[in-house]
Amino acid sequence: MKQPVRDRLRPQCAPRALLALVGAFALAGCTGTLGTSGAVVYGYPTAYAEVEPVQIETYPRTMYRGSYAYLVDGSWYYRNSGRWVVFRQEPPELRHYRTRSVEPPRVYERDRGYGYPRERPREYRRWR
Numbered sequence: 001m002k003q004p005v006r007d008r009l010r011p012q013c014a015p016r017a018l019l020a021l022v023g024a025f026a027l028a029g030c031t032g033t034l035g036t037s038g039a040v041v042y043g044y045p046t047a048y049a050e051v052e053p054v055q056i057e058t059y060p061r062t063m064y065r066g067s068y069a070y071l072v073d074g075s076w077y078y079r080n081s082g083r084w085v086v087f088r089q090e091p092p093e094l095r096h097y098r099t100r101s102v103e104p105p106r107v108y109e110r111d112r113g114y115g116y117p118r119e120r121p122r123e124y125r126r127w128r
Contacts, residue, residue, distance in 0.1 A: 039085065041078065046085035049077060062097045069094055071102060 038047040042065055053059070053072045061068045069087075070077045076087045076094050087094070 038088070039080065041080050041085060041087070042091070044091050045088040046078070046080070047088055049084040049086050052084050053077065060102050062094065062101070064091070064094060071098060 056070050060071045067079050
């Protein structure tokens, strides 16, 4: 006869099961880019970035109050006290840079004049 589940569970296994559950969630890739907590940087609200964007040095940047601010997908990333923060409200200096200096991404249209050469029509001759 089978034992009920509650009789098979042992209290000493509970910490290991909890640790395995937490590890599974951590390895599942459930990470965000912004934390819920933040700070106020130069009077503007920010959120702490948990993950630095990949190759942040390749994004448009401008000098803001002694350090570079990077424009990544419409958000400004800024290094503050050794941590990356994202501005929740865009400062006027950065808005001015974004609207005046950053070029929009190029849209390449297919040029109709160039491409593969057209094949000449074949001429068929009858052999006599």
